[in-house]
Amino acid sequence: MTSATIDQKVTGYSVRHALCMARASELAYKDEKTIESTARTWGFDRVRHHHTTFQPPFPLEDTQAYTLGGDGMIITAFRGTEPTNLRDWLSDATTPPWPGPSGKGFIHYGFGEALESVWPQVRAAIDEFRDNDQTVWFTGHSLGGALAMLAGARLHFEEPYVTASGVYTFGQPRTCDRLLTKEFNSAFADRMYRFVNNNDIVPQLPPEPPFQHVSALRYIDSKGAIHNTMPVISGLLDHAKGFTADALAPASDGIRDHFMHAYIEALEKNQK
Numbered sequence: 001m002t003s004a005t006i007d008q009k010v011t012g013y014s015v016r017h018a019l020c021m022a023r024a025s026e027l028a029y030k031d032e033k034t035i036e037s038t039a040r041t042w043g044f045d046r047v048r049h050h051h052t053t054f055q056p057p058f059p060l061e062d063t064q065a066y067t068l069g070g071d072g073m074i075i076t077a078f079r080g081t082e083p084t085n086l087r088d089w090l091s092d093a094t095t096p097p098w099p100g101p102s103g104k105g106f107i108h109y110g111f112g113e114a115l116e117s118v119w120p121q122v123r124a125a126i127d128e129f130r131d132n133d134q135t136v137w138f139t140g141h142s143l144g145g146a147l148a149m150l151a152g153a154r155l156h157f158e159e160p161y162v163t164a165s166g167v168y169t170f171g172q173p174r175t176c177d178r179l180l181t182k183e184f185n186s187a188f189a190d191r192m193y194r195f196v197n198n199n200d201i202v203p204q205l206p207p208e209p210p211f212q213h214v215s216a217l218r219y220i221d222s223k224g225a226i227h228n229t230m231p232v233i234s235g236l237l238d239h240a241k242g243f244t245a246d247a248l249a250p251a252s253d254g255i256r257d258h259f260m261h262a263y264i265e266a267l268e269k270n271q272k
Contacts (some may be wrong), residue, residue, distance in 0.1 A: 090173055101158055
């Protein structure tokens with residue numbers, strides 16, 4: 001898959017395209033040279049890297065992303081962070097809320113700060129590459145998923161002439177309050193796809209009710225099958241299966257299910 005060409009004419013949802021976006025999210029963890037060489041094999045001839053370093057007391061060390069430009073498609077992928085690090089600061093209820101895009105609702109302060117730090121670079125890259133009415137896609141894993149969702153929202157609500165064609169996230173944490181969730185769900189019907197792998201711990205953070213998930217769930221069950229919804233009863237039973245899959249370390253299931261390779265393996269199984 002790493003050597004495959006991405007279909008830049010895609011406009012809607014497919015498991016194949018989800019796998020491509022998952023690969024793009026995984027690539028965000030690599031070094032710049034690897035990103036550039038892989039981009040060429042995927043059919044993208046232009047790459048811009050986005051990076052910012054934070055100063056204490058901000059809990060994250062940096063935010064990283066990249067933007068690919070091709071003849072028919074532009075992809076921005078945001079890098080995630082270690083689930084243990086993410087869990088620590090998402091559980092911190094002392095941080096103030098950050099205003100949502102165009103003043104719609106509120107988001108977690110850490111997400112707002114992280115996206116703001118690279119947003120001018122991302123916007124500049126999109127403007128630079130969009131010379132052929134290319135579609136624009138955002139993707140990311142973990143923290144990167146939250147930033148991808150917010151990037152799509154920011155582009156939609158704040159930029160009248162450019163909109164995201166789609167957003168694919170993997171292991172995304174709860175990102176915003178109920179108001180922004182409602183606005184986003186309405187604006188991104190059939191454009192947002194939020195993948196959650198069984199007992200992945202990160203989508204369970206930060207806590208409800210202050211923070212909510214956007215819709216368009218794609219739930220991966222304990223056997224690796226993808227569902228458009230997660231029924232309450234069967235979903236609870238499936239979570240239990242995941243926890244008991246590793247009898248020696250059941251508590252590790254939430255971390256194991258969060259790794260990007262687990263999402264990629266499931267998507268590969270679901271190819272038709």
